Amino acid sequence: MSKVAAPTAPKNAARGSRVKKFLADNGALVGLFVLGLALFIATPDFLTGPNLLNIGIQASVIAVMAFGLTFVIVAAGIDLSVGSVAALSAMGSAWIFSQADLPGWLAVVGGLLIGALSGAVSGFAVAYGRLPSFIATLAMLSVTRGLTLVLSEGRPIATAPEVSFLGGDLGVIPMPIVVLVVAGIVAAVILNFTVMGRYMYAVGGNTEAARLSGVPVRKVLVTVFALSGLFAALAGLLLSGRLDSAQPQAAVGYELDAIAAVVIGGASLAGGVGRISGTLVGALVLVVIRNGLNLLNVSSFWQQVVIGMVIAVAVGIDSLRRKNAPH
Amino acid sequence: MKFTYPRKAAVLTVSLALAFSATACNRGGDEAAEGSASATLALSTLNNPFFVELRDGAEAAAEEAGIDLEVVDAQNDSATQTNQLATAASSGTDGVIINPVDSDAAAASVAPLIENDIPVVAVDRAVNGAEIESLVSSDNVAGGRQAADALAAAMGEEGQVIVLQGVAGTSASRDRGAGFAEGIAEYPNIEVVAMQTANFDRAEALNVATNLLQANPDVTGIFAENDEMALGAIQALGERAGTEVSVVGFDGTEEGLAAIEAGTMAATIAQQPAELGKRAVEVLDQLLAGETVEETIPVPVTTVNSENVGEFTE
Numbered sequence: 066m067s068k069v070a071a072p073t074a075p076k077n078a079a080r081g082s083r084v085k086k087f088l089a090d091n092g093a094l095v096g097l098f099v100l101g102l103a104l105f106i107a108t109p110d111f112l113t114g115p116n117l118l119n120i121g122i123q124a125s126v127i128a129v130m131a132f133g134l135t136f137v138i139v140a141a142g143i144d145l146s147v148g149s150v151a152a153l154s155a156m157g158s159a160w161i162f163s164q165a166d167l168p169g170w171l172a173v174v175g176g177l178l179i180g181a182l183s184g185a186v187s188g189f190a191v192a193y194g195r196l197p198s199f200i201a202t203l204a205m206l207s208v209t210r211g212l213t214l215v216l217s218e219g220r221p222i223a224t225a226p227e228v229s230f231l232g233g234d235l236g237v238i239p240m241p242i243v244v245l246v247v248a249g250i251v252a253a254v255i256l257n258f259t260v261m262g263r264y265m266y267a268v269g270g271n272t273e274a275a276r277l278s279g280v281p282v283r284k285v286l287v288t289v290f291a292l293s294g295l296f297a298a299l300a301g302l303l304l305s306g307r308l309d310s311a312q313p314q315a316a317v318g319y320e321l322d323a324i325a326a327v328v329i330g331g332a333s334l335a336g337g338v339g340r341i342s343g344t345l346v347g348a349l350v351l352v353v354i355r356n357g358l359n360l361l362n363v364s365s366f367w368q369q370v371v372i373g374m375v376i377a378v379a380v381g382i383d384s385l386r387r388k389n390a391p392h
Numbered sequence: 393m394k395f396t397y398p399r400k401a402a403v404l405t406v407s408l409a410l411a412f413s414a415t416a417c418n419r420g421g422d423e424a425a426e427g428s429a430s431a432t433l434a435l436s437t438l439n440n441p442f443f444v445e446l447r448d449g450a451e452a453a454a455e456e457a458g459i460d461l462e463v464v465d466a467q468n469d470s471a472t473q474t475n476q477l478a479t480a481a482s483s484g485t486d487g488v489i490i491n492p493v494d495s496d497a498a499a500a501s502v503a504p505l506i507e508n509d510i511p512v513v514a515v516d517r518a519v520n521g522a523e524i525e526s527l528v529s530s531d532n533v534a535g536g537r538q539a540a541d542a543l544a545a546a547m548g549e550e551g552q553v554i555v556l557q558g559v560a561g562t563s564a565s566r567d568r569g570a571g572f573a574e575g576i577a578e579y580p581n582i583e584v585v586a587m588q589t590a591n592f593d594r595a596e597a598l599n600v601a602t603n604l605l606q607a608n609p610d611v612t613g614i615f616a617e618n619d620e621m622a623l624g625a626i627q628a629l630g631e632r633a634g635t636e637v638s639v640v641g642f643d644g645t646e647e648g649l650a651a652i653e654a655g656t657m658a659a660t661i662a663q664q665p666a667e668l669g670k671r672a673v674e675v676l677d678q679l680l681a682g683e684t685v686e687e688t689i690p691v692p693v694t695t696v697n698s699e700n701v702g703e704f705t706e
Contacts, residue, residue, distance in 0.1 A: 110607045119606065123599050220442040221594075221647065308594055308627060310647075314439045315595060357605035362586050366560070 071256045074392025083248035084212055092382050093330050093346040096375075100182045100350065103355040118239060120352050123327050125241035126151075126304045128348035131297025131326035131375060132252040133184075135344045136289040139256065141269040142198035146187060148319035151301030152312070153209040154180040155224070156216045158302060159311035162225035169225035176228070181210055184294020187288035187324025198290075206320070217313040224305045239305055245345075248299060253341040255292070265289055269336030325372070326351055328381040350375065396487060429487065430460040431673070432480040434473055436493040438465040440620075441585035441645050442594075442665050443491065446516065449666030450489065453580040453673035459680075461673070468514045474501035483575075487511045487676045495520045495563055515672040517563055525679055528672045528689045531664040532564055537695040539640050539661050540553045542695050543576070543613050546638035546658035550581035556602050557589040558598050558617040565592075568617045568642055576615075585611065597624025599654070601604050605629070614639045619660055620646030621624020626656045634658070644704060645697055652701045657699040662704060665692050 079247045130147050137144045139217050155298035158176025161167050167175075181322040183205060216222075256262040267275040276282045298321075305311040330347030332339025351372060358368045433450050435443050445535060454461035462485070466473035470493045480488055481504050488505055492498035493695055494591040499522040502512045519527075543553065553576065558565030577584055586604045590597035597616065601624060605611060611673050614629075616636060618624035622641030626633040633639060633656040644662025651657035668691050674683050696704055 108607065113606070116606045119602050123602070214439065220441045224586045304595060307598060308624070312594060314593065355599070356603050356606075359600055360589060360607045362588070362607070364588070387564075 068240055073176050080350075085317045093350060093379065094341055096329075098348055098352065100353050100357070102312070104353065104360070108357070108360045111357060112267070116356070116360075118242070120349065120356055121242040121245065122239050122307075124355065125245040125344075126300045126307070127319065127322045127326055127351065128245055128305060130297050130300035130316075131323040131330075131348050132248055132341055133293040133300075134253065134320075134323045135327050135330075135332060135339050135341055136256065136265055137198070137293045138332045138334060139269045139336065139339040140265045140285060140289045141272065141326070142182075142191065143188065144202045144290060144297075144335070145199065145295040145320050146183065146202040146209060147293060147300075147323050148316040149209040149213065150180050150294050150297040151185045151212045151304065151319065152315045153183065153301070154298035155214075155301035155305035155311040155315060156213045156222065156227055156313065159222040159224040159305060162228075165221050166228075169227035170378055172225040173227050173302065173386045176302050177295060180298020180301065181291050181295040184297070185287055185291040188290030191290065192283035202290075204388075210317075213311050213315075217311065218240065218312050219313055221310045221312045224309060224311050228302050228306045230306065231303050232309065233335075241307065244299070245325035249341055249345055250297065252296070256341055261285065261288055261361045266337055269338075286330050291352070321353060322348075323354045325376050329376060331379075347379075359391040374375075427562065428458045428460050429677075430462065430485050430487065431487045431676055431680075432477075432485045433461055433463045433489045433491075434476055434480065435463065435465050435491045435668075436473070437468045438463075439467065441647075442618075442643055442663070445645075446663035446669040449669030450515075450673045451667075451669075452679075454547045457673060457677040459677060460675065466493050468493055470497040470501075474497070474672075475503045477505060481505050481508060481510060484665075485510065486614075487513070487680055488522075488673045489513045489515055490519065491515050491678055492517045492519055492675075496586060498522070505678040511676065512680070513672050513676050515668055526675050526685045526689060528675055528691060530623060530666055530668065530693045531690045532567035532569040532693075534567040534573075535571075535573035535642060535661040535663070538693065538695045539568070539570075539615055539642060539659070540575025540578075542659035542661070542697060543615050543638060543640040544579045544582060545638065547582065547613045549579050550587045551625070552583050552610055553598060553613040553615060554601070554608060554611050554625075555584055555587040556601065556614065556616040556621045557587060558592040558621070560589055565589075565617050572615055572617075583612070590616075590624065592618045592620055592625075594620040594624040597621035598627045600630035601625040612637050616641050619643040619645045619651075621662065623647060623651060623658060626651060629656075646705075649701055649705050652698055653705065655698065659695055662694050662696045664691055664693075 110116060134144050134147055154176040157179040158172045161175045162169055163173035187201045188203045190196045191198045231240050231244060235243055264280050267280050268282055268285050272282060299376050304315055327344050328348035330343030355368055355370055426614050437443055451461055466476060471492050495518050498519045500544055502519055502522050504524060505512050506634060514527045518531050555664040558570060585608050590600045614625045616625055619641040622639050625639050629637050638658040640658050642658040644660050648660045669692055671689060678685050
């Protein structure tokens with residue numbers, strides 16, 4: 066009896082656990098698929114080519130911002146300044162072009178540098194000043210938003226044509242989607258195929274162990290925040306490209322969307338876990354919810370309720386998985 | 393705690409010094425006030441061109457009237473505004489012009505001012521449930537009706553309309569929305585097919601309008617409760633703006649007027665923010681001189697379209 070049963074049981078169990086593992090690893094993707102299916106049934110406007118492109122465009126700003134944030138969260142930090150850094154980078158870039166009358170390419174490079182520099186300053190404060198990243202980036206949030214208002218004097222500024230190009234079209238493909246894909250590939254390569262990427266996981270997994278094994282923890286921290294700032298800057302340029310101007314109040318509250326995207330995508334705020342592909346899916350989930358509820362003409366108040374519940378469920382699943390993990 | 397004599401003496405000296413400097417400060421303040429009155433302009437935000445223009449108008453009028461005007465920005469946070477008004481009251485301001493973050497919450501924060509007989513004038517937004525001296529504001533309900541007329545005219549009095557609403561709960565959004573609903577109801581061939589909030593924000597309006605246009609491809613008119621959202625909708629429409637779809641905004645900001653000149657926006661209902669600021673300061677000046685003023689002072693709004701836009705852009 067046991068001879069017959071023995072070989073089949075482990076096989077079933079193995080298959081079962083493989084399905085379970087897939088679901089656990091790709092919970093957000095499955096969620097996105099279910100969400101898409103529900104909206105496809107609910108409204109004929111959802112699954113159309115133009116609407117799918119819309120979703121891609123609308124996800125681009127948050128996703129690019131969240132890619133950078135993924136590095137920080139993998140390294141067990143948090144960056145609350147990404148929205149404000151995006152706004153400052155966009156405003157700085159527009160200022161370089163409109164007020165300082167410098168060429169458009171310099172406006173793009175300058176904008177990106179402002180972001181990377183803001184991030185690096187946060188990184189130094191965390192790595193060498195021993196500030197908790199929550200505090201360092203909260204301070205940076207305030208400083209960068211303030212500087213944005215100083216630069217703009219509270220008014221929108223026209224942006225460089227090179228930046229507007231980022232919000233336009235490349236033939237039939239919208240540029241924001243091109244930027245989204247390129248930024249995603251670059252971020253994934255950094256995280257998965259470079260030594261620095263390995264270090265990020267090591268620092269996030271166990272900082273002390275990483276330090277003892279010779280990982281240059283401080284350099285890693287400065288790098289992750291600088292990268293976060295750089296990606297935030299790119300997101301800011303993308304947003305101002307879409308709006309054809311840099312807005313003083315641009316991207317207010319986007320840091321929460323970006324954090325939500327990373328967390329829905331399966332990264333752990335405890336560090337050491339997270340993937341760029343997951344973050345992309347997380348951003349898409351947020352945008353699809355908003356898009357779908359707009360199409361159904363549901364009030365934006367309910368959208369906030371729904372998004373809140375999705376975040377709670379995503380993190381709940383994540384912590385259950387961690388608890389049940391075999392190792 | 394036990395003090396030694398020298399320490400006691402030190403404490404006493406410091407306290408006395410503080411007390412003297414405090415009275416000296418007060419006297420100095422009073423003397424300064426004789427020459428020119430001081431007033432506080434408490435704005436909900438300076439994060440918006442509209443309020444920047446309002447401030448500029450107020451500052452110009454204050455200079456003319458010889459009022460020393462201090463401008464504080466609450467950054468859209470009611471609690472911050474409450475603190476700022478408390479500071480203003482204790483720093484001996486002679487009068488306050490408030491642009492409430494929240495009309496209901498502002499009542500509590502102006503109460504201490506009223507108790508101390510400091511005159512309070514509200515500008516642009518009302519203070520609910522407090523005995524303030526005067527409200528200087530645009531007639532938003534009338535403006536909403538004017539917007540409906542302008543949009544109907546641009547659409548040939550027929551078709552489908554999307555409404556982009558402002559921050560829920562603000563009187564500006566409520567009044568403009570009510571006026572628009574009233575006005576548009578008079579055109580039987582126009583149907584409002586969707587209403588969503590985009591929180592007075594351009595980026596949000598871009599996304600929301602894009603989404604709504606997916607669900608309602610036959611729309612030929614969009615009313616946005618401010619110009620920022622109208623500009624977002626125009627961005628969402630692309631080449632269809634001004635040709636297939638008429639957009640009407642509200643506020644008459646610089647960029648809104650530029651969009652009318654460019655032909656992408658059909659009309660905007662221009663408030664005159666600088667005029668609002670100017671009138672508010674003038675009213676406060678009258679109050680400080682002991683005159684009585686009207687409880688509500690309406691500042692006219694005007695429909696700006698391609699025909700008269702030249703008069704507003706100089």
